[in-house]
Amino acid sequence: MKRNLITLITGAVLIVIFALLLFTFQVRQSEVAVVTTFGRITGPRCEPGLHLRWPWPVQQVYKFDERIQNFQEKFRETLTADQISLITSIYVGWKISNPSAFLNSFKDGSVTAAQGQLESLLASDNITVVGQHPLSDFVNVDPKQLQFDQIQAEMEQMVQGELQTNNYGIQIEFLGIQQLGLPESVTQAVFDRMKSERNILISRAQNEGQAEAIKIKANADRQANETLANAQAEATRIEGEGVAEAAKTLPVFQENPELANFLLSIDAIKQALNQRSILFFDDRVPPFDLFHGTLTNPPSHRP
Amino acid sequence: MSDEHNQHDPAPEPSATPMAQEDAGSQALTEALRSSFAIVKFVMVALVVVFLGSGFFQVGTQEKAVILRFGKTVGQEQEALLGPGLHWSFPYPIDEVVKIPITEIQKISSTVGWFAETPEQELSGNLPPPGPSLIPGVDGYVITADRNIIHTRATLYYQVDDPIRYVFGFTSASNTIQNALNNALLDTAAQFKVDDVLYSDVAGFQEAVQQRVGAQADLLGITVKQCNVESTPPRQLKDVFDQVTEARQNQNKVLDDAHSYENQATNSAEAQASTIINEARSARARYVQSVQADAKAFSDLLPNYEINPGLFRQQELVQVMGQALTNVDFKTYLPTTANGKPIELRLLLNREPPGTKTAPANP
Numbered sequence: 203m204k205r206n207l208i209t210l211i212t213g214a215v216l217i218v219i220f221a222l223l224l225f226t227f228q229v230r231q232s233e234v235a236v237v238t239t240f241g242r243i244t245g246p247r248c249e250p251g252l253h254l255r256w257p258w259p260v261q262q263v264y265k266f267d268e269r270i271q272n273f274q275e276k277f278r279e280t281l282t283a284d285q286i287s288l289i290t291s292i293y294v295g296w297k298i299s300n301p302s303a304f305l306n307s308f309k310d311g312s313v314t315a316a317q318g319q320l321e322s323l324l325a326s327d328n329i330t331v332v333g334q335h336p337l338s339d340f341v342n343v344d345p346k347q348l349q350f351d352q353i354q355a356e357m358e359q360m361v362q363g364e365l366q367t368n369n370y371g372i373q374i375e376f377l378g379i380q381q382l383g384l385p386e387s388v389t390q391a392v393f394d395r396m397k398s399e400r401n402i403l404i405s406r407a408q409n410e411g412q413a414e415a416i417k418i419k420a421n422a423d424r425q426a427n428e429t430l431a432n433a434q435a436e437a438t439r440i441e442g443e444g445v446a447e448a449a450k451t452l453p454v455f456q457e458n459p460e461l462a463n464f465l466l467s468i469d470a471i472k473q474a475l476n477q478r479s480i481l482f483f484d485d486r487v488p489p490f491d492l493f494h495g496t497l498t499n500p501p502s503h504r505p
Numbered sequence: 506m507s508d509e510h511n512q513h514d515p516a517p518e519p520s521a522t523p524m525a526q527e528d529a530g531s532q533a534l535t536e537a538l539r540s541s542f543a544i545v546k547f548v549m550v551a552l553v554v555v556f557l558g559s560g561f562f563q564v565g566t567q568e569k570a571v572i573l574r575f576g577k578t579v580g581q582e583q584e585a586l587l588g589p590g591l592h593w594s595f596p597y598p599i600d601e602v603v604k605i606p607i608t609e610i611q612k613i614s615s616t617v618g619w620f621a622e623t624p625e626q627e628l629s630g631n632l633p634p635p636g637p638s639l640i641p642g643v644d645g646y647v648i649t650a651d652r653n654i655i656h657t658r659a660t661l662y663y664q665v666d667d668p669i670r671y672v673f674g675f676t677s678a679s680n681t682i683q684n685a686l687n688n689a690l691l692d693t694a695a696q697f698k699v700d701d702v703l704y705s706d707v708a709g710f711q712e713a714v715q716q717r718v719g720a721q722a723d724l725l726g727i728t729v730k731q732c733n734v735e736s737t738p739p740r741q742l743k744d745v746f747d748q749v750t751e752a753r754q755n756q757n758k759v760l761d762d763a764h765s766y767e768n769q770a771t772n773s774a775e776a777q778a779s780t781i782i783n784e785a786r787s788a789r790a791r792y793v794q795s796v797q798a799d800a801k802a803f804s805d806l807l808p809n810y811e812i813n814p815g816l817f818r819q820q821e822l823v824q825v826m827g828q829a830l831t832n833v834d835f836k837t838y839l840p841t842t843a844n845g846k847p848i849e850l851r852l853l854l855n856r857e858p859p860g861t862k863t864a865p866a867n868p
Contacts, residue, residue, distance in 0.1 A: 228575045228576040228598070229576050229577075230573060230576035230601075231571075231573050231576060231577055231578050231673050232672075232673040232674075233576070249577075250573075250576045250577040250578070251575050251576060251577040252575035252576070252577075267676060269673060269674055269675050269676045270674060270675045270676065270681065271675075271676045271677075272675075272676065272677055272680045272681055272684060274684065277641050277642050279641075289641045293684040293687075293688070295675075295681055295684075337652075340648075340695060341648050341649065341650050341651075341652060341694075341695040341696075342650055342695070342696070343650040343651060343696075343698060345696055348650075348695060348696055350692045350695055350696075351692075376721075376724070378684060378685070378687075378688035379688060379691060379692075380617060380684055380687040380688050380691065381617055381645070381687070381691065382647070382648055382691050382695070383639075383641045383646065383648075384641075384648070384654075385641065386638045386639065386640050386641060387638065389638045389639040389646075389654060390637055390638040392652070392653070392654050393637075393638070393654070393739065393741055393742060396653050396654065396699075396739075396742055396745075397742055397745050399653075400742065400745040400746060400748070400749050401745065403749045403752070404745075404748050404749050404752040405752075407749065407752035407753045407755070407756045408752055408755070408756065410756060411755060411756030411757075411759040411760060412759060414756075414759075414760055414763070415759045415760055415762065415763035416763075418760070418763035418764060418766070418767050419763050419766050419767065419770075421767070422763075422766060422767035422768075422770040422771055423770060425767075425770070425771050425774070426770045426771055426773070426774030427774070429771070429774040429775055429777075429778045430774055430777055430778055430781070432778065433777070433778030433779070433781040433782050434781060436778075436781075436782050436785070437781045437782055437784070437785030438785075440782065440785040440786055440788075440789050441785055441788060441789055441792075443789060444788065444789030444790070444792045444793050445792070447789075447793045448792060448793050448796035448797075451796050451797055451799075451800040454800040454803055454804055455800065455803055457804075457807060458803075458807055458810065458811070460814070461803065461806065461807060461810045461814070462803060464818060464821070465799070465802070465803060465806070468821055468822070468825055469799075471825055471829070472825060472828070475825075475828070475829040475832065480833075481829065481830075481833065482850070
């Protein structure tokens with residue numbers, strides 16, 4: 203009855219497989235499961251792995267994704283504390299922290315329903331928190347006055363608190379503003395303002411450039427003149443030094459001032475006569491005194 | 506699983522049939538059934554081999570793999586990661602293999618602050634003319650610290666650091682990263698002035714965005730490799746922003762010109778100054794030398810003079826006179842008139858070039 207044995211084994215294997223399918227369930231990594239027995243939660247939290255169960259209709263298994271899920275809000279127009287209309291969009295990373303509470307809160311543990319709930323919470327908290335801050339808390343040149351992070355933290359805290367109070371089984375992992383805008387009509391006004399700011403910058407650049415250039419040039423001229431004046435002064439000083447040095451030779455001339463004067467006069471004449479010059483002498487001046495009284499011929503005609 | 510199931514069922518049937526009917530007349534049929542049973546057996550074995558063989562899988566150089574046994578990771582933390590090579594796991598439904606790209610650098614872009622444009626439009630550069638205002642939800646932008654509206658977009662390059670966290674921690678890690686990048690852009694822009702973002706501190710802005718995303722990177726299990734940020738003024742105001750740039754360039758040009766004038770002026774003044782000083786020095790040297798030479802000549806002449814001053818003077822004078830008269834072009838001699846009175850001479854002086862001088866020398 204070898205054939206029968208094979209049949210039996212095959213049958214047994216099949217039964218085992220079938221039983222495993224019926225009496226066990228797998229929870230995948232990143233998932234968490236809740237088991238209900240006749241509708242009552244008996245296994246509030248099943249970690250990843252293989253688990254035993256009673257088949258339907260005794261026990262029912264609900265599996266939930268335990269990973270952080272993204273949810274982003276649509277644009278929402280809110281008023282800041284200083285009555286400026288601001289368009290914001292918030293994103294959150296949320297996860298199911300308490301699967302049984304989650305199952306109790308939302309029919310069949312519907313993620314869509316949970317997101318709807320989250321959206322309405324975010325909407326009201328967004329309006330509340332934005333309404334407590336002026337626009338200068340959102341955008342500011344001074345990092346100390348900027349409260350961007352604080353605003354996000356406030357929102358997160360508020361949403362978190364409400365989720366806990368209502369015991370939704372949801373937890374916020376992070377929350378952030380991912381879009382900050384102004385209503386369409388305001389953008390036009392902002393453009394106009396930006397335009398006039400730019401125009402101011404243009405004229406400032408032009409004027410500042412000119413003024414600065416003039417300053418630089420004037421400064422350069424002043425510096426150049428100063429340098430030249432200093433050089434002149436230095437030159438005068440040097441010449442003075444020369445005179446002083448030359449004066450040291452004066453005692454030599456003192457030995458015979460008469461000769462000295464004579465030599466100077468001679469030099470002066472020599473220099474004066476270097477140029478084209480006309481000289482008038484009478485006949486008493488040597489060497490013309492030689493002609494004195496020699497000539498009596500009639501005066502020649504003047505050239 | 507279901508394959509195996511189906512193959513088992515037909516197996517007992519052919520074996521059972523010949524048992525029940527031990528009729529010799531249908532031996533041919535039995536033979537036929539036997540051989541078909543053998544084929545079925547072979548197919549069964551082959552299927553089992555294929556089933557087990559399907560457990561082999563390959564992990565590429567740029568990825569890691571994780572085996573989930575009954576849904577739970579095999580091994581703890583980093584040990585659960587399988588590197589490149591050939592691996593084996595139990596086939597489904599016992600094991601499941603999850604592959605995660607890791608060494609490959611991944612890229613994510615944020616266009617939350619960019620105006621509406623399609624990739625085709627960006628490639629061709631043909632954008633429809635901008636409207637007078639920005640429509641929320643269609644045109645993205647960010648608000649700068651000085652409440653200007655500008656467009657900015659970022660591309661983040663990152664690497665998965667903690668693959669288990671990346672895959673099992675988030676339903677969509679890349680979405681989360683994108684959100685974080687959007688948030689970083691928005692928040693960083695809120696602290697920077699428009700001119701810093703666009704012109705004077707582009708690198709600083711990029712750095713700040715990267716730093717902010719990087720702060721959230723640990724949470725996400727990634728490492729930020731690079732973050733490129735591109736910013737532009739609103740297209741509606743492109744002209745006026747360009748004009749500012751132009752005006753600033755002009756300003757720089759004017760300043761450059763002024764500085765080169767400054768250089769030139771000071772340099773030429775320096776040069777002139779040194780010329781003046783050098784001339785003064787050489788004049789001094791010349792003067793001192795000539796005076797010294799005079800003194801020497803004086804000393805040399807003194808003994809001669811002292812011998813006979815009158816004669817010496819006469820000699821010198823005549824010598825000078827001789828030289829002077831050689832240079833003179835024409836000479837006229839006017840003798841004394843008979844009555845002893847000198848002849849009266851009248852001179853008409855023209856305005857003449859300064860080279861010519863009249864020098865009456867009447868010793």
